[in-house]
Amino acid sequence: MKRKGRIRFPRKTVEKRILVAVIFFLVFGFFLACFLLTPKITLKGNLQEVVNVGSKYKEKGYKASYFKQNLNNMVIVKGKVNTKKQGVYSLYYSVKKGPFTAKAKRIVEVKDIEKPEITLKGEKDTKICPGTKYEEEGFEAKDNVDGDLTKEVKVKDAKDKIIYQVKDKSGNERKIVRTIVEKDDTPPMIELVDGENVFAYQGEGYQEAGYQAKDNCSGDVTNKVFITGEVDTNKLEDQTLTYEVMDEYENRQEVKRVVHIIHHNSPGTIYLTFDDGPKQGTTNVILDILKEENVKATFFVTGSGPDELIKREYDEGHTVGLHTYSHNYGTVYQSVDSYFKDLQAVHDRVQNITGYDSRIIRFPGGSSNTISKRYQQGLMTTLTKEVIARGYSYYDWNLESGDAGTLTSAEAIYQNVISHLSKNRVNMILMHDIKSYTRDALKKIIVYGKENGYHFEKITPQTEMMKQRINN
Ligand SMILES: [Zn+2]
Structure with a gap:
């Protein structure tokens, strides 16, 4: 009888199958071993990068390892990216350990991706x-x-x-x-002939110097300018005129002009003016003498000397004028900006000490100086106009005491001053309150002036400017 349900393989077939399995495992084992024993490399960044032409290609890097060992410094990179030339570039990365090598590849495309x-x-x-x-x-x-x-x-x-x-x-x-x-939202421009500061003599007629108004859209609008304010030259004070204009789109502009009412200098007047101070030892004595004689003078101060002497000058009724802070020619006459910076410094010093907004100035070396040529051609021509435009008045002199030059004794200064005094004009005397011989000559000069019918004044904003000839 035949038995059912059982398949019987021939012995030979069974052996063959075992053999195939063994070979399979051996081959698999071999590849597994190879895989495990090969170092690993992975790239940071993308395997395909796009770089703008002309820019720099920045390698993002890689990580190479063998089990726990870091092999980064054994990586060899082949290939180059020329970012100046459009094209496709390949970079090859490899790292070797024993008989095994790991590889990677990156493609870098250089192209123009920048908009104009x-x-x-x-x-x-x-x-x-x-x-x-x-x-x-x-x-x-x-x-x-x-x-x-x-x-x-x-x-x-x-x-x-x-x-x-x-x-x-x-x-x-x-x-x-x-x-x-x-849309027009730009106001017209008003230009004042002779600027925002002009002068008129007390008791005389005031002549409007004129103006022009221009608009970006409306053109010439001079005839639409409206002036408010009036000048009464009988009043010895600054007077303000307001010039107003509107274009056809209601953009309004306004500028102001200050008319400084000044008086003619009366002949026989003496203005004692002292530059370069204050200085302890001389200025304080000069102040004592002026007080005794009841005479007012003008001091053109600098950044030097003690504050309390400037305060005394002001408190005792003298005029504190501005002579620049540094009094250094190389600084003050370097440029227009440099001059005004220095002037502002002494202005602020005086204002801080006295509260007085002094607008009375004297240029170091006078407006006729030639030393400024060394630093800038034509500087005094500009500065003499610009100081007035900014609301200052400047005062030169017409009588030199000699104390800045060759005279070094009180007697010589006294003789020099009295021999040049004149009743037919104003006498604006240049002196320096930092000089001991000036201090010592002062009393006799005042006494001589009084005895000979002169009268003494200090400079005020109503004093007519004293201008020398400009040489630069
Ligand atoms: Zn000076």
């Missing part, structure tokens, strides 16, 4: 006068690869805006917009 730049001349948000057409102010287009693309720019006028478009050879497109609004 368009720069507009004029404003990006432009206002134009109502009812007018915008006139192109110009533009420029530049590309990192193609260079100047200005001629390639397409300009589209879309009524309230203008669209500028340009594409480079790689297809990168830039589009910018200039908006146009019909």
Whole structure:
């Protein structure tokens, strides 16, 4: 009888199968071993990178290891990326350990991905006068690869805006917009002939020096200027006129002019003026003498000397004028800015000590000095106008005591001064309160003046300026 349900393999077939399995495991084991024994390399960043032409390619790095050992410094990288030239570059990374090598590859594409730049001349948000057409102010287009693309720019006028478009050879497109609004919000400009500070003599007629007003949209609007304020030259004080104008879109402008009322210098007047101080030992004695004689004088002070002497000058009724802070020619006459910076410093010193906003100045070396030529041609021509425009008055002199030159004794200074005094004019005497012989000559000069019918005055904002001839 035959038995059922049982398959019987021939012995030979069984052996064959075992053999196949053994071989399979051996091969598998071999590859597994190879895999485990091969070092590992992985790339940081992307395996495919895109870099803008002309920029720098920055390698993102890699990580190479063998079990727990770091093999980064054994990695060899082959291939180069030339970012100056568009193209596709390959980088090959490999690391070797024993007979096993690990490899990786990165593809770097260098291409132009940068848009051209368009720069507009004029404003990006432009206002134009109502009812007018915008006139192109110009533009420029530049590309990192193609260079100047200005001629390639397409300009589209879309009524309230203008669209500028340009594409480079790689297809990168830039589009910018200039908006146009019909609106005038710019006020007119008023220009005053002779500036914002003018002078008129007491009791004499005031002549308006004139003005001009111009508007960006309305043009010449001089005839629309309205002046408020009146000049009464009988009043010996500063008077302000206001000039006002409006354009047709109600933009308003206003400027002010100060009319300084001054008096003619009366002949026979003596102005004692002292420069370069204050100084302890001389200025204080000079102040004592002036007090005894009840005479007022003018001090053109600097940054030197004690504060309390400036305070005394002011408190005792003298005029504190400004002579510059440093009194250093190389500093004050370096430039217009440099001069005003130095002047401001001494102005602020005086104001801090006395509370007085002094506008009375004397240039170091006088307005006729030539030393300023060393630093800037034509400087005094500019400065003498500019100080007045800024609300100052300057005073030179017409009588030198000699104390800054060759005379070094009180007697010599006294003789020099009295021999040059004149009843037919004003006598503005240049002296220096830092000199001992000036201090010692002062009493006799005052006594001589009083006995011979002169009268003494201090400079005030109403004193007519004393101007020498300008030589630079
Ligand atoms: Zn001086």
